[in-house]
Amino acid sequence: MHTICFYFQVHQPFRLRKYRFFDIGNNHHYYDDYANRTIMRKVAERCYIPANKVMLDLIKKYGKNFKIAYSVSGTALEQFQLYAPHVLDSFRKLADTGNVEFLAETYSHSLSSLVNKDVFNAQVQQHSEAMEKYFRQKPTVFRNTELIYSDQIGADVADMGFKAILTEGAKHILGWKSPNFLYCNAINPKLKVLLRNYHLSDDISFRFSNHTWNEYPLTAEKYATWLNSLSKNEELINIFIDYETFGEHQWAETGIFDFLKALPGKVLGQTGFVFGTPSEVADRHQPISAIHVPEAISWADEERDLTAWKGNELQEDAFRKIYDLLPKISRCRDKDLIQDWKLLQTSDHFYYMCTKWFSDGAVHKYFNPYNSPYDAFINFMNVLSDFTERLNNRFTGEFEAEAGIGELEKKVRFFQNEIKKIKAKQKKVI
Amino acid sequence: MFGWEFPPHIAGGLGTACYGLTRGLSHAGVEVLFVVPKTYGDEDQSYVRLTGAGDITVSKRNFSFDEVKKKITFLEVGVNLLPYLSPEEFERFTSIDISESIKSTGSVFSANYQFTGGYGKNLMEEVARYALVASVIATENDFDVIHAHDWLTYPAGIAAKTASGKPLIVHIHATEFDRSGENINTSVFDIEKQGMEVADRVITVSNLTRNIVIEKYGIDPEKVITVYNAVESVKESKEIEIQKGVKGKIVTFLGRITYQKGPEYFVEAAYKVLQKNDQVHFVMAGSGDMMNKIIRRVAELGISTRFHFAGFLKGEEVANMFAMSDVYVMPSVSEPFGISPLEALRSNVPVIISKQSGVSEILTHAIKVDFWDIDAMADAMYGLLNYEGLSDMFRHYGKDEVDHLKWENAAIIVKGIYESII
Numbered sequence: 001m002h003t004i005c006f007y008f009q010v011h012q013p014f015r016l017r018k019y020r021f022f023d024i025g026n027n028h029h030y031y032d033d034y035a036n037r038t039i040m041r042k043v044a045e046r047c048y049i050p051a052n053k054v055m056l057d058l059i060k061k062y063g064k065n066f067k068i069a070y071s072v073s074g075t076a077l078e079q080f081q082l083y084a085p086h087v088l089d090s091f092r093k094l095a096d097t098g099n100v101e102f103l104a105e106t107y108s109h110s111l112s113s114l115v116n117k118d119v120f121n122a123q124v125q126q127h128s129e130a131m132e133k134y135f136r137q138k139p140t141v142f143r144n145t146e147l148i149y150s151d152q153i154g155a156d157v158a159d160m161g162f163k164a165i166l167t168e169g170a171k172h173i174l175g176w177k178s179p180n181f182l183y184c185n186a187i188n189p190k191l192k193v194l195l196r197n198y199h200l201s202d203d204i205s206f207r208f209s210n211h212t213w214n215e216y217p218l219t220a221e222k223y224a225t226w227l228n229s230l231s232k233n234e235e236l237i238n239i240f241i242d243y244e245t246f247g248e249h250q251w252a253e254t255g256i257f258d259f260l261k262a263l264p265g266k267v268l269g270q271t272g273f274v275f276g277t278p279s280e281v282a283d284r285h286q287p288i289s290a291i292h293v294p295e296a297i298s299w300a301d302e303e304r305d306l307t308a309w310k311g312n313e314l315q316e317d318a319f320r321k322i323y324d325l326l327p328k329i330s331r332c333r334d335k336d337l338i339q340d341w342k343l344l345q346t347s348d349h350f351y352y353m354c355t356k357w358f359s360d361g362a363v364h365k366y367f368n369p370y371n372s373p374y375d376a377f378i379n380f381m382n383v384l385s386d387f388t389e390r391l392n393n394r395f396t397g398e399f400e401a402e403a404g405i406g407e408l409e410k411k412v413r414f415f416q417n418e419i420k421k422i423k424a425k426q427k428k429v430i
Numbered sequence: 431m432f433g434w435e436f437p438p439h440i441a442g443g444l445g446t447a448c449y450g451l452t453r454g455l456s457h458a459g460v461e462v463l464f465v466v467p468k469t470y471g472d473e474d475q476s477y478v479r480l481t482g483a484g485d486i487t488v489s490k491r492n493f494s495f496d497e498v499k500k501k502i503t504f505l506e507v508g509v510n511l512l513p514y515l516s517p518e519e520f521e522r523f524t525s526i527d528i529s530e531s532i533k534s535t536g537s538v539f540s541a542n543y544q545f546t547g548g549y550g551k552n553l554m555e556e557v558a559r560y561a562l563v564a565s566v567i568a569t570e571n572d573f574d575v576i577h578a579h580d581w582l583t584y585p586a587g588i589a590a591k592t593a594s595g596k597p598l599i600v601h602i603h604a605t606e607f608d609r610s611g612e613n614i615n616t617s618v619f620d621i622e623k624q625g626m627e628v629a630d631r632v633i634t635v636s637n638l639t640r641n642i643v644i645e646k647y648g649i650d651p652e653k654v655i656t657v658y659n660a661v662e663s664v665k666e667s668k669e670i671e672i673q674k675g676v677k678g679k680i681v682t683f684l685g686r687i688t689y690q691k692g693p694e695y696f697v698e699a700a701y702k703v704l705q706k707n708d709q710v711h712f713v714m715a716g717s718g719d720m721m722n723k724i725i726r727r728v729a730e731l732g733i734s735t736r737f738h739f740a741g742f743l744k745g746e747e748v749a750n751m752f753a754m755s756d757v758y759v760m761p762s763v764s765e766p767f768g769i770s771p772l773e774a775l776r777s778n779v780p781v782i783i784s785k786q787s788g789v790s791e792i793l794t795h796a797i798k799v800d801f802w803d804i805d806a807m808a809d810a811m812y813g814l815l816n817y818e819g820l821s822d823m824f825r826h827y828g829k830d831e832v833d834h835l836k837w838e839n840a841a842i843i844v845k846g847i848y849e850s851i852i
Contacts (some may be wrong), residue, residue: 021713021740022750025675317729374725381734388735389677 001284002235003276004227004267005194007143007166008243010048010091011073011109012040013348015369019379024386030340035369040083047247052090054246054260059099066264067099067275070243071143074107074127075346077134088134095135101277102131104139104162110345111309113144113153114296115323119330123342124160141165141278145347147196147240148306150296154185154193162191164282166240169195170297170304177289180234184287192282193291196240196299200226205245209254217255220262224270236285237273240299301356309350314377319350322384328391337394340387344380352376431464432564432576432583432590436473436480438745442686443769444603447635447659448579452478454660454841460848465567465586467560483563553582554617561585568593575848579603581618584625591628597851600629605642608764609690623647630851633657633844635767636788657843658792660835661772678709679756679815682779684748684770687718692761692784692801697724699761701731702808703815708736710815715740715751752777756821757814761801762787771796775832780824782810792835795828 017032058066072091080088094100106112106123107130113120124142132138142162144153149167157165169179179195203223207213215222227237242249250256267273276284300308309315322344329341353373370376431452435445452462456477469482564586568576576598578587584600591598606614606622626632626647632654634640640656643649674680681700685691693714700712714724714737721739728737743751752758758774758781765787772789774781775796783790784801797814799806814821 021738022675022747024738025677027675313726313729314734317732317734320732321735372722374722377725377729377734378739382738385676385735385738 002237002271002273003281003284004237004239004273005069005276005278005281006067007069007071007103007238007240007278009143009241010070010076010243012036012043012076012079013109013346014075014079014343015039016349016379016383019382019386021382024382025389028336028386028390030383030386031343032369036079037083040079043244043248044084044087046252047244048084048087049090050252050257051243051246051260052087052094054257055094055100056090056097058261058264059094059097062264062268064099065268065275067101067277067280069101069103069141069277070094071103071105072131073105073109074130075109075343077130092135095137101141101279102135102137102139103166103278104128104131104142106145108342108346109145109348110342111145111148111319111347111350112345113148113156114306114310116326117156119326120156121160124157141282143167143240146308147299148296149193149298150293151186153296154191154293155187158185158188158191164192164194164278166194166238166278167196167293168297168299168304169197169238172304173291173293173297177291178234179238180230180236181288182236182281182285183289183291186290186292189287189290192285192287194236194238194278194281195291196238198299200237201239201241204239204256204259205241205249208245208250208256208259218259220259220266221270223259223263224266227267227271227273236281238281300351307356308354309347312353312355312373314353314355314373315350318353318377318380318384321381321388325388325391328395332391332394334394337387337391344384344387349376349380353380431462432560432578432586433464433466434580434582436464436466436469438472439470443659443767444580446662446769447603447767449474450660450662450837451841451844453662454837454839455844457838458841458845460841460845463567463571463573465564467556481567483560483567486563486566557582557585557621561589565589565593568596574852575599577601577844578625578629581606581622581625584621584628587625588628597630598628599631599633599847599851600625601633601635602626602639602643602766603635604766605639605646607642607646608639608766611689611763629653631655631847633847635659636791638764638786638788638791639766655843655847657840657847658788658835659767659769660837660840661769661776661832663776663833663836674754676711678711680711680713680754681757681759681811681815682713682715682751682755682774683759683761684715684743684751684774685760685762687714687716687721687724689720690763690765691718692763693718693720693724694727695761695801695804695807696759697727697731697737698804699759699807699811700737701733702804703811704733704736706812707815710736710811712737713740713751713755714738715743715748717742748773749777752779755779757782757811759807759811760784760787760789761799761807763801765789772832772835775828778825778829780814780821780828782807782814793828793831795824795831797824 014031015035016030019030055068077088095102104124104127106120107127108123110123112123128139140162141164142157143166147167149165154165174195179197183193183195185191185193203215203218207215208218210216246256246260264275296306297304298306298308310319329337332338352368352370353376355373368376370379433448437445437449440446448464452464455462462478463481464478465481465483467483469480473480560583568590574596576587576590576596578584578598579601580603587598587600606618626643626649632643632649634643634654634656636658637656640654643654644651683693683696687693696714703710725739728734740751752774755774756779758771758779760768760771760781760783762768762784763786765784767788768783771781771783771793782797782799783793785798786801790796790798797810799810814824
């Protein structure tokens with residue numbers, strides 16, 4: 001059984017507006033509504049709508065033989081509702097075909113998997129509920145923000161009841177092994193792990209329109225030939241790409257939609273591969289071994305690790321500061337604060353603060369609304385300062401009372417100890 | 431008078447000082463023709479006649495090019511030098527090449543030179559061209575004294591002196607040693623030295639600077655006179671309705687974020703204060719070449735929720751910032767004078783200044799620390815934030831003191847110098 005598994009990431013962050021020091025305490029609206037709306041409409045027009053249409057047509061044409069998977073972040077969902085409801089409708093239509101699987105992730109595309117299991121759990125739960133609500137599917141397969149994965153994260157995901165997880169087939173964890181097999185988690189073998197074949201995935205998402213590429217131009221036929229040239233015992237090809245590849249990163253003029261339209265036909269006609277969703281892959285294939293990932297990996301940049309979000313002091317500090325607020329926010333019932341807290345955790349905010357250059361820098365700069373990572377950091381920290389003040393204001397009375405009680409309890413314990421000591425001395429004397 | 435900047439198009443204290451001085455002089459009955467490289471049309475010309483060097487037509491028959499060129503050939507070394515970038519320009523400069531618009535328009539017999547009036551890559555060329563224009567101005571106008579501010583205008587001053595024979599005063603607002611520590615740019619040093627030697631008098635803004643002039647430039651002490659800068663008095667303190675958003679007190683640093691101003695010491699002292707009391711907010715307003723380094727240090731120390739960057743502030747925003755501040759700090763490594771603490775005191779903000787600044791010579795109601803002494807700085811910040819008696823006293827007496835530092839007084843001294851050399 002040879003399966004090719006297509007998965008597409010659909011995500012938009014709530015971008016922050018220019019928030020200056022003088023706004024702190026005075027203005028609590030953090031988001032650049034104009035930019036978010038404009039970008040959402042633009043991407044909908046160039047990518048989501050035409051790509052969804054192509055997918056629907058392909059499903060109509062090939063029926064059960066063409067299957068795909070998406071994960072739609074909570075922030076993208078909210079923005080569909082706010083700015084482009086017709087996109088949500090088009091995804092619903094795809095869901096209704098029965099050929100499309102929706103995966104689970106953290107609601108706001110956050111890095112909470114690196115912080116705290118309970119918070120992580122809650123965010124995933126919230127996302128799954130949204131998937132049930134909008135697409136009538138309860139996800140059984142999970143993919144973490146930017147495919148971040150480690151043995152521990154896998155174990156945590158397994159505990160939540162998922163049967164499989166998607167991640168990157170990074171060179172440094174595979175070594176001589178091939179990503180074209182199903183693996184399982186090293187701690188909990190019940191969790192199947194699908195590894196992205198980055199070579200074949202990036203051929204479509206990055207290199208497709210690159211004239212200097214020696215394989216340019218890429219046609220569906222050529223791609224099918226490559227699939228055929230793989231060794232016969234490699235049974236699984238995982239193509240995981242950002243949905244914006246179709247129309248946004250690769251413009252329609254490059255022929256990306258024509259490629260997409262022709263691909264299923266060539267794959268089904270000329271190769272031995274069939275299309276499958278990640279669930280089907282987990283059910284049909286046997287894991288060949290466990291995959292050991294002691295340090296977290298991701299699909300970002302050359303390093304395929306966490307340095308895109310946590311590589312420098314700015315990111316580390318911002319990350320620590322926002323999650324330091326966990327104790328307070330977990331007791332907060334204010335809807336606005338909770339919403340802001342969710343939206344501020346989106347991984348993109350940290351991504352913008354990255355100071356890496358050269359081949360990866362270009363990618364970072366393309367999507368970056370800020371002029372420099374330092375601007376990104378200052379802006380985010382200003383927003384966070386205001387958020388922190390609001391949060392503290394909610395709790396001042398409570399905390400002071402608590403602090404008071406804590407102090408008293410300490411005193412009581414101290415005196416109890418003293419009493420014990422004195423009693424002991426008394427006994428000796430007597 | 432030759433200057434390089436004039437409010438509101440300023441990058442630092444130079445323009446502010448020139449404006450104040452010219453106002454003072456006009457009150458003292460001295461008529462001033464102020465030349466800058468470029469006028470924008472929105473400057474306040476009520477006290478001074480302002481001319482842009484780009485507006486002067488240089489006719490090639492007016493003077494002998496060769497003689498002027500002889501005196502300024504040493505400027506033609508193409509130096510890639512950035513002595514004093516304005517914050518906006520700095521930002522642009524680091525990302526793209528500023529295409530210079532140095533066009534010579536006009537006929538065979540005359541030319542107009544365009545000036546950008548900034549601090550970019552072609553600074554030396556502009557300085558040279560400024561000198562050419564200066565000699566024209568000198569021959570076409572009637573005046574008693576030439577007064578040149580800072581090294582950018584010394585060649586112009588020299589050219590004017592040569593063309594007209596009138597006495598020259600050079601005014602040192604900052605020396606190359608202040609700007610760059612020990613790694614001075616020798617071309618700039620040479621221009622400064624030549625200016626000082628050719629001039630009939632040298633005015634420095636503080637004794638600190640006067641000593642540098644005498645020792646490092648070897649100028650005769652008889653020729654060097656200190657005239658302290660002052661600060662514009664506010665007509666009346668408008669009640670600035672600024673809503674201070676952050677809770678807690680604010681300690682401010684306002685200035686170019688560059689080596690000379692000692693921003694890193696501010697950060698370290700801030701860290702120490704935050705260890706004792708984390709309800710204080712620190713604000714660094716301004717931009718400069720060390721900004722990114724400072725941001726990284728702040729992140730490294732983990733104080734980024736209490737340490738904010740306000741960016742470069744202009745006009746009213748400066749007043750608003752002072753209105754919100756509880757303490758103002760100027761940890762300058764080497765400040766020839768330092769007008770900003772005076773502006774802070776004027777807005778009722780107690781100040782902490784480094785001993786290595788000119789203004790510390792005349793201010794009594796300010797806390798003075800060595801710029802490197804972070805413990806003392808932190809101590810002073812903590813004291814001013816927590817001990818009301820201390821800050822009240824500084825606010826009260828400091829404001830009084832500043833009210834007495836008027837440009838009119840400085841102008842009278844300068845007028846006296848003029849009269850002594852005519």
